[in-house]
Amino acid sequence: MIKIDQTKCIGCGLCATLCPENFQLSSDTFKAEVIKEEPSACLSEAIENCPVQAISRD
Numbered sequence: 001m002i003k004i005d006q007t008k009c010i011g012c013g014l015c016a017t018l019c020p021e022n023f024q025l026s027s028d029t030f031k032a033e034v035i036k037e038e039p040s041a042c043l044s045e046a047i048e049n050c051p052v053q054a055i056s057r058d
Contacts, residue, residue: 001058002034002043008054015055019046 002022004015009031015023016032019042026033032054039057047055 002037002039003056003058004032004034005054005056006031008052010052010054012051014049014051015046018049019043022046 004023006029011025011030011032013025013032016025019040021040022034022036022043023032023046024035025031043057047057
C-alpha cells in the first residue's frame with residue numbers, strides 16, 4: 001500500500017511529475033494523493049526524491 005503523510009506533504013508536485021501513474025495533486029487540498037495502489041516502476045524514484053519524506057509503502 002502506498003501512503004502519503006498529509007501532515008508532511010507540501011504540495012510541491014514532484015511525485016506527480018516523477019510518477020504520474022501513482023500520484024496526482026488534489027484539486028481540493030493541493031497536496032499529493034495516490035491514484036493507483038499498484039506500484040509503478042517510477043514509485044521508488046518518487047519516494048527517494050520527496051523533499052519532506054511524505055511517501056511510504058508497506
